[in-house]
Amino acid sequence: MNDLLGVQFDGLQLDNPLMPASGPLVGDFDKLRFMQDAGCGAVVTKTISTKAPVIPRPCIYGDRDYVMNSELWSEHPLATWVDVFLPAFMKIKDRPLIISVGYTEADMELLIPALDRFADAFEVSTHYVGTDLAKIGRTVAAIRARTAKPIYMKISPHLPDAAGFAAAIRQNGANGVVAVNSLGPTMKVDLMNRRLVYGNADGYVWTSGPVIKNLALAAVRKIKSAAPSLTVIGTGGIQSADDVLEFLVSGASAVQMLSGALLRGKDLYAKIVADMPAALKKYGFSSMAEAAAVTLSTPVSYEPVVPVLIPERCTKCQLCVRVCPYFAMVLLDRITIDPAKCFGCGLCIAKCPTKALR
Numbered sequence: 001m002n003d004l005l006g007v008q009f010d011g012l013q014l015d016n017p018l019m020p021a022s023g024p025l026v027g028d029f030d031k032l033r034f035m036q037d038a039g040c041g042a043v044v045t046k047t048i049s050t051k052a053p054v055i056p057r058p059c060i061y062g063d064r065d066y067v068m069n070s071e072l073w074s075e076h077p078l079a080t081w082v083d084v085f086l087p088a089f090m091k092i093k094d095r096p097l098i099i100s101v102g103y104t105e106a107d108m109e110l111l112i113p114a115l116d117r118f119a120d121a122f123e124v125s126t127h128y129v130g131t132d133l134a135k136i137g138r139t140v141a142a143i144r145a146r147t148a149k150p151i152y153m154k155i156s157p158h159l160p161d162a163a164g165f166a167a168a169i170r171q172n173g174a175n176g177v178v179a180v181n182s183l184g185p186t187m188k189v190d191l192m193n194r195r196l197v198y199g200n201a202d203g204y205v206w207t208s209g210p211v212i213k214n215l216a217l218a219a220v221r222k223i224k225s226a227a228p229s230l231t232v233i234g235t236g237g238i239q240s241a242d243d244v245l246e247f248l249v250s251g252a253s254a255v256q257m258l259s260g261a262l263l264r265g266k267d268l269y270a271k272i273v274a275d276m277p278a279a280l281k282k283y284g285f286s287s288m289a290e291a292a293a294v295t296l297s298t299p300v301s302y303e304p305v306v307p308v309l310i311p312e313r314c315t316k317c318q319l320c321v322r323v324c325p326y327f328a329m330v331l332l333d334r335i336t337i338d339p340a341k342c343f344g345c346g347l348c349i350a351k352c353p354t355k356a357l358r
Protein backbone atom coordinates (compact mmCIF):
# COMPACT_ATOMS: atom_id res chain seq x y z
CA MET A 1 0.00 0.00 0.00
CA ASN A 2 1.09 3.57 -0.73
CA ASP A 3 2.45 4.97 2.60
CA LEU A 4 1.58 8.57 1.77
CA LEU A 5 -1.86 8.25 0.14
CA GLY A 6 -3.02 4.77 1.13
CA VAL A 7 -5.99 4.07 3.41
CA GLN A 8 -7.35 0.81 4.76
CA PHE A 9 -10.59 -0.24 6.42
CA ASP A 10 -12.55 -3.48 6.87
CA GLY A 11 -9.76 -5.47 5.21
CA LEU A 12 -9.81 -3.30 2.07
CA GLN A 13 -6.55 -1.60 1.04
CA LEU A 14 -6.78 1.44 -1.23
CA ASP A 15 -3.74 3.16 -2.74
CA ASN A 16 -5.55 6.46 -2.24
CA PRO A 17 -8.94 7.41 -0.73
CA LEU A 18 -10.70 8.54 -3.95
CA MET A 19 -13.34 6.37 -5.64
CA PRO A 20 -15.99 7.15 -8.24
CA ALA A 21 -19.51 7.49 -6.78
CA SER A 22 -22.18 5.21 -8.19
CA GLY A 23 -23.70 6.72 -11.34
CA PRO A 24 -23.39 6.94 -15.10
CA LEU A 25 -19.56 7.09 -15.07
CA VAL A 26 -19.37 3.52 -13.73
CA GLY A 27 -22.21 2.00 -15.76
CA ASP A 28 -20.38 -0.69 -17.77
CA PHE A 29 -17.03 -2.44 -18.24
CA ASP A 30 -15.32 0.39 -20.21
CA LYS A 31 -16.23 2.89 -17.50
CA LEU A 32 -14.96 0.67 -14.66
CA ARG A 33 -11.70 0.34 -16.59
CA PHE A 34 -11.56 4.12 -17.05
CA MET A 35 -11.78 4.64 -13.28
CA GLN A 36 -9.02 2.12 -12.63
CA ASP A 37 -6.80 3.75 -15.29
CA ALA A 38 -7.54 7.17 -13.79
CA GLY A 39 -5.90 5.98 -10.56
CA CYS A 40 -8.93 5.76 -8.26
CA GLY A 41 -8.13 3.85 -5.05
CA ALA A 42 -11.15 1.58 -5.54
CA VAL A 43 -13.85 1.24 -8.19
CA VAL A 44 -17.61 1.33 -7.52
CA THR A 45 -20.35 0.19 -9.92
CA LYS A 46 -23.57 1.87 -10.91
CA THR A 47 -26.40 0.51 -8.75
CA ILE A 48 -27.48 -2.88 -10.07
CA SER A 49 -31.01 -4.10 -9.39
CA THR A 50 -33.26 -6.94 -10.46
CA LYS A 51 -35.40 -5.01 -12.96
CA ALA A 52 -34.17 -2.59 -15.62
CA PRO A 53 -35.63 0.92 -15.06
CA VAL A 54 -37.39 3.21 -17.52
CA ILE A 55 -35.45 6.49 -17.41
CA PRO A 56 -36.83 9.82 -18.70
CA ARG A 57 -34.56 11.79 -21.08
CA PRO A 58 -32.91 14.16 -20.79
CA CYS A 59 -31.90 13.12 -17.30
CA ILE A 60 -28.76 15.07 -16.26
CA TYR A 61 -28.62 18.85 -15.90
CA GLY A 62 -25.39 20.66 -14.95
CA ASP A 63 -24.98 24.21 -13.69
CA ARG A 64 -22.07 26.11 -12.10
CA ASP A 65 -22.02 24.29 -8.77
CA TYR A 66 -24.71 21.63 -8.93
CA VAL A 67 -25.99 18.70 -10.94
CA MET A 68 -29.62 17.64 -11.13
CA ASN A 69 -30.60 14.19 -12.31
CA SER A 70 -33.62 12.01 -12.81
CA GLU A 71 -31.60 8.84 -13.44
CA LEU A 72 -32.52 5.64 -11.66
CA TRP A 73 -30.33 2.55 -11.30
CA SER A 74 -28.38 0.70 -14.02
CA GLU A 75 -30.14 0.49 -17.36
CA HIS A 76 -28.34 -2.85 -17.91
CA PRO A 77 -29.95 -6.01 -16.55
CA LEU A 78 -28.28 -8.13 -13.88
CA ALA A 79 -27.41 -10.77 -16.49
CA THR A 80 -25.31 -8.31 -18.50
CA TRP A 81 -23.33 -7.39 -15.39
CA VAL A 82 -22.84 -11.02 -14.38
CA ASP A 83 -22.10 -12.40 -17.85
CA VAL A 84 -20.32 -9.51 -19.57
CA PHE A 85 -19.14 -6.44 -17.61
CA LEU A 86 -17.91 -8.02 -14.38
CA PRO A 87 -16.10 -11.05 -15.88
CA ALA A 88 -14.31 -8.64 -18.27
CA PHE A 89 -13.34 -6.37 -15.37
CA MET A 90 -12.07 -9.32 -13.29
CA LYS A 91 -9.44 -9.94 -15.99
CA ILE A 92 -7.85 -6.50 -15.54
CA LYS A 93 -8.88 -5.60 -11.98
CA ASP A 94 -6.00 -4.63 -9.67
CA ARG A 95 -7.81 -2.79 -6.84
CA PRO A 96 -10.94 -3.23 -4.72
CA LEU A 97 -14.31 -3.31 -6.46
CA ILE A 98 -17.39 -2.19 -4.54
CA ILE A 99 -20.60 -3.38 -6.18
CA SER A 100 -23.60 -1.10 -5.65
CA VAL A 101 -26.93 -2.91 -5.32
CA GLY A 102 -30.53 -1.88 -4.68
CA TYR A 103 -33.11 -2.01 -3.17
CA THR A 104 -35.40 -4.44 -1.32
CA GLU A 105 -34.86 -7.52 0.80
CA ALA A 106 -36.27 -9.62 -2.06
CA ASP A 107 -33.84 -7.99 -4.55
CA MET A 108 -30.91 -8.90 -2.26
CA GLU A 109 -31.86 -12.59 -2.27
CA LEU A 110 -31.22 -12.60 -6.01
CA LEU A 111 -28.45 -10.01 -6.32
CA ILE A 112 -25.97 -10.98 -3.61
CA PRO A 113 -25.45 -14.65 -4.59
CA ALA A 114 -25.13 -13.62 -8.26
CA LEU A 115 -22.60 -10.85 -7.58
CA ASP A 116 -20.65 -12.06 -4.54
CA ARG A 117 -17.79 -13.67 -6.47
CA PHE A 118 -16.99 -10.34 -8.18
CA ALA A 119 -17.27 -8.04 -5.16
CA ASP A 120 -14.70 -6.98 -2.58
CA ALA A 121 -17.51 -5.15 -0.82
CA PHE A 122 -21.15 -4.20 -1.36
CA GLU A 123 -22.64 -0.74 -1.28
CA VAL A 124 -26.41 -0.65 -0.91
CA SER A 125 -28.55 2.21 -2.15
CA THR A 126 -31.45 2.94 0.19
CA HIS A 127 -32.65 5.79 -2.05
CA TYR A 128 -36.04 4.34 -2.96
CA VAL A 129 -36.59 2.32 0.21
CA GLY A 130 -38.18 5.06 2.33
CA THR A 131 -37.32 6.07 5.88
CA ASP A 132 -38.41 2.94 7.77
CA LEU A 133 -35.30 1.92 9.73
CA ALA A 134 -36.69 -1.54 10.55
CA LYS A 135 -37.03 -2.22 6.81
CA ILE A 136 -33.48 -0.97 6.17
CA GLY A 137 -32.24 -3.18 9.04
CA ARG A 138 -33.95 -6.23 7.51
CA THR A 139 -32.32 -5.46 4.15
CA VAL A 140 -28.88 -5.43 5.81
CA ALA A 141 -29.66 -8.74 7.51
CA ALA A 142 -30.74 -10.25 4.18
CA ILE A 143 -27.40 -9.26 2.63
CA ARG A 144 -25.33 -10.35 5.63
CA ALA A 145 -26.93 -13.80 5.45
CA ARG A 146 -25.56 -14.15 1.90
CA THR A 147 -22.05 -12.65 2.01
CA ALA A 148 -19.05 -12.27 4.29
CA LYS A 149 -17.87 -9.16 2.38
CA PRO A 150 -18.02 -5.66 3.88
CA ILE A 151 -21.44 -3.99 3.51
CA TYR A 152 -21.83 -0.22 3.23
CA MET A 153 -25.35 1.20 3.38
CA LYS A 154 -25.74 4.43 1.39
CA ILE A 155 -27.70 7.07 3.23
CA SER A 156 -29.98 9.55 1.49
CA PRO A 157 -29.86 13.11 2.83
CA HIS A 158 -33.66 13.20 3.21
CA LEU A 159 -33.46 10.42 5.84
CA PRO A 160 -34.31 12.30 9.06
CA ASP A 161 -32.38 10.19 11.60
CA ALA A 162 -28.78 9.58 10.56
CA ALA A 163 -27.77 8.29 14.01
CA GLY A 164 -30.78 5.92 14.12
CA PHE A 165 -29.85 4.70 10.65
CA ALA A 166 -26.28 3.99 11.82
CA ALA A 167 -27.52 2.01 14.85
CA ALA A 168 -30.06 0.00 12.80
CA ILE A 169 -27.56 -1.07 10.17
CA ARG A 170 -24.78 -1.86 12.67
CA GLN A 171 -27.05 -4.18 14.66
CA ASN A 172 -27.76 -6.13 11.49
CA GLY A 173 -24.16 -6.60 10.40
CA ALA A 174 -23.23 -3.65 8.15
CA ASN A 175 -19.64 -2.38 8.23
CA GLY A 176 -20.38 1.20 7.40
CA VAL A 177 -22.15 3.97 5.59
CA VAL A 178 -21.74 5.86 2.34
CA ALA A 179 -22.86 9.42 3.06
CA VAL A 180 -24.60 10.83 1.10
CA ASN A 181 -26.74 10.11 -1.93
CA SER A 182 -28.13 13.05 -3.92
CA LEU A 183 -30.55 15.48 -2.23
CA GLY A 184 -34.20 15.75 -3.05
CA PRO A 185 -36.69 15.86 -4.36
CA THR A 186 -35.67 19.16 -5.97
CA MET A 187 -36.84 20.85 -9.18
CA LYS A 188 -35.70 23.16 -11.97
CA VAL A 189 -38.05 25.78 -13.43
CA ASP A 190 -37.86 27.11 -17.02
CA LEU A 191 -39.63 30.43 -16.43
CA MET A 192 -39.86 31.53 -20.07
CA ASN A 193 -41.55 28.34 -21.18
CA ARG A 194 -43.65 27.83 -18.02
CA ARG A 195 -42.35 24.31 -17.59
CA LEU A 196 -40.09 22.15 -15.50
CA VAL A 197 -36.76 21.63 -17.22
CA TYR A 198 -36.03 18.02 -16.29
CA GLY A 199 -37.58 15.47 -14.06
CA ASN A 200 -39.26 12.19 -13.32
CA ALA A 201 -42.95 11.62 -14.05
CA ASP A 202 -43.84 14.11 -11.27
CA GLY A 203 -41.28 16.68 -12.43
CA TYR A 204 -38.76 16.16 -9.63
CA VAL A 205 -35.00 15.61 -9.76
CA TRP A 206 -32.14 14.87 -7.33
CA THR A 207 -29.46 17.49 -6.65
CA SER A 208 -25.75 16.78 -6.09
CA GLY A 209 -22.39 18.48 -6.50
CA PRO A 210 -20.62 21.30 -4.62
CA VAL A 211 -23.91 22.74 -3.27
CA ILE A 212 -24.42 19.64 -1.11
CA LYS A 213 -20.83 19.36 0.16
CA ASN A 214 -21.42 20.99 3.55
CA LEU A 215 -24.52 18.86 4.13
CA ALA A 216 -22.53 15.73 3.25
CA LEU A 217 -19.69 16.72 5.59
CA ALA A 218 -22.14 17.16 8.46
CA ALA A 219 -23.73 13.77 7.70
CA VAL A 220 -20.29 12.13 7.79
CA ARG A 221 -19.44 13.73 11.12
CA LYS A 222 -22.84 12.96 12.66
CA ILE A 223 -22.68 9.28 11.72
CA LYS A 224 -19.06 8.89 12.82
CA SER A 225 -19.84 10.57 16.17
CA ALA A 226 -22.94 8.41 16.70
CA ALA A 227 -21.27 5.13 15.69
CA PRO A 228 -17.45 5.40 15.78
CA SER A 229 -17.04 1.69 14.92
CA LEU A 230 -18.74 2.17 11.53
CA THR A 231 -16.63 3.01 8.49
CA VAL A 232 -17.88 6.15 6.75
CA ILE A 233 -17.26 6.78 3.05
CA GLY A 234 -17.92 10.45 2.30
CA THR A 235 -19.69 11.53 -0.89
CA GLY A 236 -21.15 14.83 -2.02
CA GLY A 237 -19.66 17.84 -3.76
CA ILE A 238 -16.03 16.78 -3.90
CA GLN A 239 -14.05 18.49 -6.65
CA SER A 240 -10.49 18.87 -5.29
CA ALA A 241 -7.84 17.19 -3.15
CA ASP A 242 -8.62 19.78 -0.45
CA ASP A 243 -12.23 18.52 -0.44
CA VAL A 244 -10.97 14.95 0.02
CA LEU A 245 -9.06 16.08 3.13
CA GLU A 246 -12.12 17.92 4.47
CA PHE A 247 -14.09 14.66 4.36
CA LEU A 248 -11.27 12.67 5.98
CA VAL A 249 -10.88 15.06 8.92
CA SER A 250 -14.68 15.00 9.33
CA GLY A 251 -14.70 11.24 9.91
CA ALA A 252 -14.54 9.59 6.47
CA SER A 253 -12.11 6.74 5.76
CA ALA A 254 -12.39 7.29 2.00
CA VAL A 255 -14.45 9.37 -0.44
CA GLN A 256 -16.41 9.12 -3.66
CA MET A 257 -17.01 11.70 -6.40
CA LEU A 258 -19.37 11.96 -9.35
CA SER A 259 -20.79 15.45 -9.95
CA GLY A 260 -17.39 17.18 -9.84
CA ALA A 261 -16.43 15.12 -12.90
CA LEU A 262 -19.80 15.71 -14.62
CA LEU A 263 -19.31 19.48 -14.20
CA ARG A 264 -15.56 19.81 -14.82
CA GLY A 265 -14.61 16.77 -16.86
CA LYS A 266 -13.76 13.14 -16.26
CA ASP A 267 -10.03 13.92 -16.09
CA LEU A 268 -10.76 15.38 -12.63
CA TYR A 269 -10.28 11.92 -11.05
CA ALA A 270 -6.65 11.70 -12.20
CA LYS A 271 -6.06 15.36 -11.32
CA ILE A 272 -7.30 14.96 -7.75
CA VAL A 273 -5.12 11.88 -7.22
CA ALA A 274 -2.11 13.80 -8.61
CA ASP A 275 -2.90 16.80 -6.37
CA MET A 276 -3.13 14.76 -3.15
CA PRO A 277 0.57 14.90 -2.08
CA ALA A 278 0.65 18.72 -2.41
CA ALA A 279 -2.63 19.05 -0.49
CA LEU A 280 -1.26 16.89 2.35
CA LYS A 281 1.85 19.08 2.50
CA LYS A 282 -0.15 22.33 2.35
CA TYR A 283 -2.19 21.36 5.43
CA GLY A 284 0.71 19.75 7.33
CA PHE A 285 -0.39 16.08 7.18
CA SER A 286 2.23 13.34 6.85
CA SER A 287 -0.27 10.94 5.23
CA MET A 288 -3.93 10.37 4.35
CA ALA A 289 -4.16 7.99 7.30
CA GLU A 290 -3.07 10.82 9.61
CA ALA A 291 -5.75 13.13 8.16
CA ALA A 292 -8.38 10.41 8.64
CA ALA A 293 -7.41 10.10 12.32
CA VAL A 294 -8.07 13.79 13.08
CA THR A 295 -10.89 14.82 15.43
CA LEU A 296 -12.10 18.31 14.60
CA SER A 297 -12.27 20.82 17.41
CA THR A 298 -15.38 23.00 17.71
CA PRO A 299 -14.36 26.45 18.96
CA VAL A 300 -17.57 28.11 20.14
CA SER A 301 -17.47 31.60 21.62
CA TYR A 302 -20.40 33.70 22.78
CA GLU A 303 -18.41 36.95 23.08
CA PRO A 304 -18.94 39.29 20.11
CA VAL A 305 -15.66 40.43 18.57
CA VAL A 306 -15.76 43.61 16.46
CA PRO A 307 -13.75 43.17 13.22
CA VAL A 308 -10.55 45.13 12.74
CA LEU A 309 -9.83 46.84 9.40
CA ILE A 310 -6.45 46.40 7.72
CA PRO A 311 -6.53 49.72 5.77
CA GLU A 312 -3.74 48.90 3.31
CA ARG A 313 -5.74 45.89 2.05
CA CYS A 314 -9.08 47.73 1.76
CA THR A 315 -10.14 48.81 -1.76
CA LYS A 316 -13.23 50.63 -0.39
CA CYS A 317 -15.49 48.44 -2.56
CA GLN A 318 -18.06 48.68 0.27
CA LEU A 319 -19.26 45.10 -0.09
CA CYS A 320 -19.03 44.86 3.72
CA VAL A 321 -21.28 47.93 4.06
CA ARG A 322 -23.85 46.45 1.69
CA VAL A 323 -23.97 43.00 3.25
CA CYS A 324 -23.70 43.88 6.99
CA PRO A 325 -26.94 42.53 8.55
CA TYR A 326 -26.61 44.90 11.52
CA PHE A 327 -26.11 48.17 9.55
CA ALA A 328 -22.88 48.64 11.53
CA MET A 329 -20.51 49.59 8.69
CA VAL A 330 -20.12 52.82 6.79
CA LEU A 331 -17.53 54.33 4.44
CA LEU A 332 -16.27 57.64 5.84
CA ASP A 333 -12.67 58.41 4.91
CA ARG A 334 -12.21 54.67 5.46
CA ILE A 335 -14.49 51.73 6.34
CA THR A 336 -15.70 52.42 9.87
CA ILE A 337 -17.45 49.96 12.18
CA ASP A 338 -19.89 51.13 14.83
CA PRO A 339 -19.09 48.89 17.84
CA ALA A 340 -22.49 49.65 19.40
CA LYS A 341 -24.26 48.16 16.36
CA CYS A 342 -21.79 45.40 15.42
CA PHE A 343 -23.04 41.96 16.55
CA GLY A 344 -19.73 40.27 15.77
CA CYS A 345 -21.50 37.96 13.30
CA GLY A 346 -18.43 37.62 11.07
CA LEU A 347 -20.16 37.94 7.68
CA CYS A 348 -18.07 40.95 6.60
CA ILE A 349 -14.87 39.00 7.28
CA ALA A 350 -16.11 36.06 5.24
CA LYS A 351 -17.25 38.24 2.32
CA CYS A 352 -14.33 40.75 2.07
CA PRO A 353 -12.69 40.00 -1.31
CA THR A 354 -9.26 41.37 -0.22
CA LYS A 355 -9.23 39.96 3.33
CA ALA A 356 -9.06 43.50 4.71
CA LEU A 357 -11.08 42.58 7.83
CA ARG A 358 -10.02 40.18 10.56
Ligand SMILES: Cc1cc2nc3c(=O)[nH]c(=O)nc-3n(C[C@H](O)[C@H](O)[C@H](O)COP(=O)(O)O)c2cc1C
Nearest residue numbers: 021022023047069125181208209236237257258259
Ligand atom coordinates in the same frame (compact mmCIF):
# COMPACT_ATOMS: atom_id res chain seq x y z
C1 LIG B 1 -26.56 11.31 -12.77
C2 LIG B 1 -26.45 10.66 -11.42
C3 LIG B 1 -26.75 9.30 -11.29
C4 LIG B 1 -26.63 8.68 -10.04
N1 LIG B 1 -26.90 7.35 -9.92
C5 LIG B 1 -26.74 6.74 -8.73
C6 LIG B 1 -26.94 5.34 -8.59
O1 LIG B 1 -27.25 4.62 -9.54
N2 LIG B 1 -26.79 4.80 -7.35
C7 LIG B 1 -26.42 5.54 -6.26
O2 LIG B 1 -26.28 4.99 -5.16
N3 LIG B 1 -26.20 6.87 -6.36
C8 LIG B 1 -26.34 7.47 -7.57
N4 LIG B 1 -26.10 8.82 -7.66
C9 LIG B 1 -25.66 9.57 -6.47
C10 LIG B 1 -24.12 9.68 -6.44
O3 LIG B 1 -23.53 8.41 -6.36
C11 LIG B 1 -23.63 10.52 -5.24
O4 LIG B 1 -24.02 9.91 -4.04
C12 LIG B 1 -24.20 11.95 -5.25
O5 LIG B 1 -24.29 12.44 -6.55
C13 LIG B 1 -23.33 12.87 -4.39
O6 LIG B 1 -21.99 12.89 -4.84
P1 LIG B 1 -21.44 13.99 -5.90
O7 LIG B 1 -21.85 15.35 -5.42
O8 LIG B 1 -19.95 13.79 -5.96
O9 LIG B 1 -22.10 13.66 -7.20
C14 LIG B 1 -26.22 9.45 -8.91
C15 LIG B 1 -25.96 10.80 -9.05
C16 LIG B 1 -26.05 11.42 -10.30
C17 LIG B 1 -25.70 12.87 -10.43
